[in-house]
Amino acid sequence: MAQRVGMEVSVAIGEIVKLANTDVVSAYPITPQTHIVEHLAELVADGELDAEYIPVESEHSAMSACLGSAATGARTFTATAGQGLELMHEVLYVASSMRLPIVMTVANRALSSPLSVWSDHSDAMACRDTGWIQIFVENGQEAVDNTLCAFRIAEDNNVLLPVMIHLDGFHVSHVIEPILLPEQSQVDAFLPKNNYPLPLDTDKPVAMGDFGPPVIYTEAKWAQEVNLRKSKETILKVWQEFGKSFSRYYKPVECYRCEDADTLLLTMGSYSETAMTTIDKMRGEGKKIGLIRIRLWRPFPFEEFRQAVKDIKTLIVLDRAISFGGPGGPVCSEIRSALYSQNNRPEIVSFIGGLGGRDITVAGFEEIINSGMEIAETGSDNEFEIFGVRE
């Protein structure tokens, strides 16, 4: 029977990657992801994990090696953060277009400059059009559980797409938490063998990543889009089956005290846990406030999201990234677009905060909610409100 053990979340991710019997790890260390790949390097060096560990000279090479590895049908893992994810950027598109089931942990980190090793979501949001499945987690246990689910989702023959698990750098990656790691037998029962349908095979040669002239490119891209949208069915099924096996259930849109709420705050990632404390406090004061978190960022869960906000008056969205010179936070602009066609849509107020690791405290979230409700009443000429900036 599995026991809760206090361990650093990065180490726990290394452990679940080992339990998943990963064949290839190709990675380049970058703060705040380093401990994950360091721990995996140790496990391989100590003979605890029988995997090929490819130390590469850059993240661009790390992802490129992952392409080759996944194309042979090997179970493939990598991890990165911030600038490292940006250096991978062009290869990310190749992984999803070639339908290669790679699992990658992203320890979300703010982008330079000024140089910041601390977390926000600017790196994650810069990847939203790359065709990867993107899942946000809020704590260590969710990171471990979803990493295991990610292998099963990615390798499912109805999906065959790469998956990013986003966890906030330091706030999740470096925290020591009580983690419930599954037993090897439980993992083996949950995660079938990787069975990539068209692997590189000298007896049955195929050509991958080929030339796509105008006559075929649109068809290739539409096939990719249909497949990513459809992957939601499998993601829901895998989460459901994970729940049955491990008694922890995950949903694409998570609601906290949303019942009978007039106003909802929307967050993603680790700050949601602080926000919950604020919600508890304000609920205690009789305010009808709840919290929703988007766990599944890609494919975007339109149906579940619209359902979750259909009866509310005000939706306050906190983004931890800026779309410079654009409509505000990337999350909020997508939320606005998802609700534009709806007859009953709430007033939407956009906040940007928590950039580059800046804390938002319980009192901070209270301020965001109160001022968001006020703006919903009075209106605002701003595309978004910036939270916590010193004038």
Added chain:
Amino acid sequence: MTKKEDELTWKDLEIGAVITEPGNASQYRTGDWRTQKPVHDFSRCIKCGLCMIYCPEACRFQNKEGYFEADLFYCKGCGICYRECPTMVITMEEE
């Protein structure tokens, strides 16, 4: 390929647009890139084969009489054969 490329639907593609049929690039018409085509006066031809050697598309073949013709399905009309032919067999004509 069971279908021509302009008849393939998105559902016909293999996962990740993987190609399972070896050498199917030979079905790709590059001849429609051409604005000029080579025309031959074989009365001057010495059958040296330099046009075939220089052709970057490898689209020249020897016909029954031993003269070198261009396969216009692939010929992109670059004119290198015209430039290299020592006996000026080839002229380039607008399509």
